[in-house]
Amino acid sequence: MTALATTLERIVGPTHVLARPASLLAYRSDALPGHRVMPALAVMPGTREELIAVMRALAEDGTPYVARGAGTGLSGGALADGVVLLALHRLRRIIQIDPVARTATVEPGVVNATLTRAVAAHRLHYAPDPSSQTACTIGGNIAENAGGPHCLKYGVTLNHVIRATVVLPSGEVVQLDRGDASASASASSAGYDLLGAFVGSEGCFGVVADVTVRLTPDPERVITLLADFMSVRSAANATSRIIAAGIVPAALELMDQATIEAVESSVYAAGYPRDAAAVLLAEVDGAAAGLDDDVRAIEALCLESGARSVRIAHDPAERTRLWLGRKKAFGAMGRVAPHLVVQDAVVPRTALADLLEDIQAIGVKHRLRVCNVFHAGDGNLHPNIPYDADDADESARVHKAMKEIMTRCIDAGGTITGEHGVGLDKLPYMEALFTPDTLDAMCSLRSVFDPTRRSNPGKVVPVRSCREWHATPAARV
Amino acid sequence: MSTPTVFAPTTGAEVVDFVREAHDATRSLRIVGAGRWSDAGHAVRASDTLSLARLRGIVAYRPDDLTITVEAGTTLADIDAATRERRQWCPLLAWGDDEGTVGATLATATTGPFAETLGRPRDLALGIEAVDGTARMIVAGGRVVKNVAGFDLTRAIVGAWGTLAVITRAHLRLRPRPQVDETLAVTPREGFPTLPVAPLASFALTPDLAARLGVADARWLVRLGGNATAVAAMRATLASSGHVHALDPDAWSVLRRVCAPPSPAMHWRWDTLSRQLRDRFDPLHILNPGLLGEAR
Amino acid sequence: MTGTALPIAQSPLAEARAGLDRCVHCGFCLPACPTYLALDDENDSPRGRLLLMGALLEGSISPDDATIGRHFDQCLGCRGCESACPSGVPYGELIEATRATLATHRPLPFVARFILSVFAELWLLRPVLAAARVVRASGLARLVARVLPARMGMPFAMLASTARRVAPGYDPATVRLASTDDTHHMDVHRGRAALLTGCVMESLFTDVNRATERTLAVNGWQLCEAGDQVCCGALHAHAGDPETARTLARTNIAAFEQSGADVIVMNSAGCGAMCREYGHLLADDPAWAARANRFGAKVRDVSELLAEAGPRQPASVPGRATTTVTYDAPCHLQHAQRITAPPLRVLAALPSTTLVPLTDSDQCCGSAGIFNLVRPEVAERVLDPKLARIAESGATVVATGNPGCLMQIGGGLVLAGSSVVARHPVELLDMAYARAARAD
C-alpha cells in the first residue's frame, strides 16, 4: 500500500492522499452511518487528467477502489472496506452550458443544485431534484439513477443524461450514450444502450469523468398545494385518484404525522398543520393556461377523498417554505433520536394505502416509531425509523421491522429500492427479489465493464450469485 | 446441417427450452415478431426461426396503477384496444403500424412521432422477461414505475435487436389519454410559433405528404393534448400565427406508415464494450447473427 | 490555559454529546462550509468535524493528535453549517466544547495565544491598537501592504482598509427626511440604548461607533454610556478559553447594569452573537446566571433597532449620482443570530442607491475572529471566491456589519487593487443623514 500511496501522491499531490487511519475516520460512512468501514487510503484527484492517471495506477496495481461523491448516499454505496476510496468532489467544473441546445456538460463532483443555479439565468433547470440536491453530486446521481419529487412528471436521472465520459476500471476512457442514432455524438451510428446500463450501476461499472445532461425550461407557471388529511389512508387514496384522473402533477409528496412533527420542530418549519394525520404536497406546472383547471381538479379530488383543507401557496416564498420542509424532512428526524434508518421500497400506487397501514402495524408491533415521508405519486415509500443504536434490543427490533416491511413490499409486487440503490444495505434482499438466473445475468453485465471486479467490490449483487466468479476470489488490498 | 425449423412457442418456458437446445446444438436463430422488421438490418444468417407471434396476450392490465403486462407477441393494436375504455394508452405509437408486436418494438427501440413528449420504448419499458443466448431466463425490472434494484438489464436488452436476449414479456408504463386531443394542420405565415409547452408532436410536412392528408398547403401536422383550457390556448396561438385546419387523428397513422426514418441497425457501433456485451449474453452468437453487421 | 488534561469522559465535549447525536450524517452542511470548499477534505467539513468529535469521545483518536487538532483549528466558527442543518445540530457549541477540551491537552498555536492575551488585557490592548492607528494614519499601512507578499501584507491591508475620511458630525435634529409626515421625528422616544463600543470597533472603527450613535439618535433612541465595559470575550470563547471569556462577561454585565439602558446595542455581529450567549456561558455560575440571561435578552443589533420602525429615510440630495451597493451577510449575524432582513432594510432606506444581490452572500469571507491572523493561508482561500463574487456583482460598495468582515473583505480589496470599498451599513446611512442635514 505504501508504494501505491507514493505513486498516487505523485499524481495528485501529498495533501490529496490520506493514509493515516485518523484522517480516514471521516470517510467511514455515507449518509447511512449504520454501516461503517475503514478505507485503506483516500485519494482525491483535482482534474480529469489526474483522475485518469489515478485510475491507471490503480489498474496497474490491481487495487480495488470505491468512488465517492458527496457521501449523501443512503445505501452504504460509497463505502470502501479496506480498499482505496476515490473521492471526486474536487472535480467540480461546469465545462459547458449550451442554452440553445439546452444541455450542460459537467464534471462529476458538481453539486446538483449548483448546476441548476448556474443555468437559472437562461430560465432553465436540471430537472432531477433529489431531496439532497443542495449537497449531492451529479456523479453520485448518475451512479444511483437518482430520482426526486419532480421525477413524477419529468423522469429520473436516466431520462436527462445524454452522454457520459467514463473511465473504466482498466483505465480505458470511453464515451457512452443511449445508442439512439439521433442522440449520439457521432450522429448516424446506433448501438446498445450502454449509457442506460451504466446509469444506476452504483459505481460498479467505472467512474464518470464528465457527463452531458439535458436542461429543462422553467415552466411558465407553478402552483403548489398542501392538502391535510385526518387519516393516512385518505391521503393515499387521494394520490391514486389524482393520477387516475389523468392529471400529471409535477410532484405529489406525502408526509405523515410523525414527519410533520419533526419538520415543524426544525429550522425548516413550513407551517404544516401539526394535528393532521398526513399532508399531501402537490405541485402542477406548465403553461399558465389551463393550470388553474388542474388545481381545481386536484383540490376537488383531495376534498372528496377526505381532506380537511387544501391550501394554495400564495407566493414564491410560501412555496419555497412548503418545499424546504419536505426536502429537509429526513434531516429533521435527527431530532427525534440519535440514529436513523430509512428504506426506499416502491409499490404499485394502488397498494399504498394498505401498505402504509401494514407499516404502521409493524411499527407498533416492534414498539418503534415509523415516520413516512415519500414520493407518493410514484409509490416510492421512505419509511424512516429513528432509534438509538447503542440500545441493542431496540436495534434488533429495528432490524426485524425493516425486514418485515421489505417483505411486505416485495409481496405487494414492489421492489426494494426506487432511487437510493442497493449498495451494501439492501444486498440481503436481492435474492428474495431476483431469480438466480437474473442475478447471474447482472453479474455478466457488470463483467462487461469491470471484468476484474475492482470497481466498488461487494456491492449490489451478492458475490455468491455470480457463477462465473466462484472460481476466482475478489482481490483485496 | 439439419432442415430449418420454425418454432412458435406459446409460453416463456418453451422459449427457454428452445434456446437451450439451439445453444447446445449451436444452431442459430432468426427471431421474429409479426415479421415486419425482418429487413431492417443486415441479412440474418440463421439455422432456425423463433417466432413470438403466438406468445400473445395481455397478462395483467392495472388501470389504477397505469401499468400493463403483456406477452411479447401482443400487438400495439391489442394494447390500444384494451386500454381505450379507461381513457389510457401506451404511447409507443412507433413508426410503422399498430400490427407490430411489443417485443419487436422494444427490441428495435423503435420510436415514433410522440417519443419526445410521451416517451421512447427505452423509457416506457418498466421491466422485461427475456431469454439470453445461454438460455438464462432474465426477469428484470418490474411493474413499479421507479426501480433501481440491481443492474439495469432492461436497458441493456431493449434496443439490442434481439442480439442479447429474446424478449418474452414486458411491463409497460401507460399514460392517461389527454383530456382533449386535437390534430391540426397548420400553415403559419412565418415560422412555427413558440408555444408555452411542447405539443404532443409537431411534424414538418412535405408537399407530398400534405397532399396525401388532403391539406395540400399545410406545412405542419400538430397534435395538441391537455385540458380544454390549455388546448384552446395553444390552438389560439397557432391560429393567430397563420391558418389552422382540424384533422382526424388518423392522419398520424398515415404519417407513421410512410415517414419511418432509415433503420439504425445498418450502422451499428461495434466498440470493445459492445462486443463484450454481445459475448457475455450470447457467446455463441446464435441470436440474430449478422443482423447488426457484426464480424463473426 | 493549558490546565491539566481532563479525561475525555469529563470533558466539555462529553457534556455536549447530546448535540452530537442529533447529526444524521446527511451532508447538507458540506456545501455551506467555507473550509470544506477551500480545502476539499471532509475532515475540514462540519460533518467530518462532528465525526472526529465522535471519534474523540469514542477514544478512537487521541486528543493530542496534531493532524486532527488542525482540522478543529481550521474551523472558522462561522456557523454556516448551523443554518444548513435540518437536524438542529448545535455546531457552534460543539466546536467550542471541543476546543476547550483540546486546550487542556495541547496549547493553542502561539500566534493565537499571543493575540488572545492582548485582547484580555486592556493595558496591553490599548497601546497595540493605538500603534495600529498611528501606522494607519501615516499611510504606511497601504504602502507596506502593497510591498509585502500577499500573505504578510494582508494584516497591513486590513488595517489600511479601516481608514476613513473623517465624517463631519451633524445635529440629528436637522436631518431632513424623505417623508414630510415625519418631520417631528425627534419627539419620539423609543428608549435608552447603550452601545457596546467593542475593542476593535472603538479603536479602528471609531467612525462606525459614532455613526451608530447618530443614526440611533435620528431614529429616536436616547444614548447612554456603559463606562467600564471590556472586550466581549468572543475570541476567547471560540478559541477554547471559556474561563477568560467568563471573566470578561461578568465585567460587562455589571457595567451595562450600571448604565440603566433598556437595550444593549451591537454594531459588531461577532460581539452580538457572543453577548446573546452570556446566559449559556455563565449558566453554571449561580451568582451570575440570572443576570447574564437578563443581559442577553437586552442585546440588539443596531440594524434591528433601525429597521424596527423604518429606518427613517433621509431626503435625497438632488443631482447626486447613484451608488451601487451590495450586502454581504456576516456569519455571526446571519447564522449565529439569524438576523437577515434588518440590514437590507437599512440599506433600502438609502437615497440614490441601487442595491444589487451578492451571490453566496451567506458564505463566510474567512475573517472569523482571529482566524485570518492565525491561519492566513486558509483565510485567503476562503476569501478569494468572495472577492470574485463582489467583483461580479458590479457594486462599488459592499456593506457588512462586522469589524472582522470589514477588515477581511476591505483588506482583500486593497490588496487586489480594487476600487470597491467595504462599509458598515450604519456608516452608509449616517453619511446619507449627514448629507440631508447639510443640504438644509
Ligand SMILES: Cc1cc2nc3c(=O)[nH]c(=O)nc-3n(C[C@H](O)[C@H](O)[C@H](O)COP(=O)(O)OP(=O)(O)OC[C@H]3O[C@@H](n4cnc5c(N)ncnc54)[C@H](O)[C@@H]3O)c2cc1C
Ligand atoms: C436527506 C437525504 C435525502 C435524499 N433524497 C433523495 C431523493 O429524493 N432521491 C434520490 O434519488 N436520492 C436521495 N438521497 C440519496 C442520495 O442523495 C443520492 O443517492 C445521491 O445521488 C448520492 O450522491 P452523492 O454524490 O452523495 O454520492 P455518494 O453517496 O458519494 O455515492 C453514491 C454512489 O455513487 C457512486 N459514485 C459517486 N460518484 C461517482 C462517479 N463519479 N462515478 C461513478 N460512481 C460514482 C459511489 O461509489 C456510490 O456507490 C437522499 C439522501 C439524503 C441524505
Ligand code: SF4
Ligand atoms: S463553523 Fe463554518 S467553518 Fe466551521 S464547520 Fe461550520 S461552516 Fe465550516
Ligand code: SF4
Ligand atoms: S447538516 Fe446537520 S445533520 Fe446533516 S451532516 Fe451536517 S451537521 Fe449532521
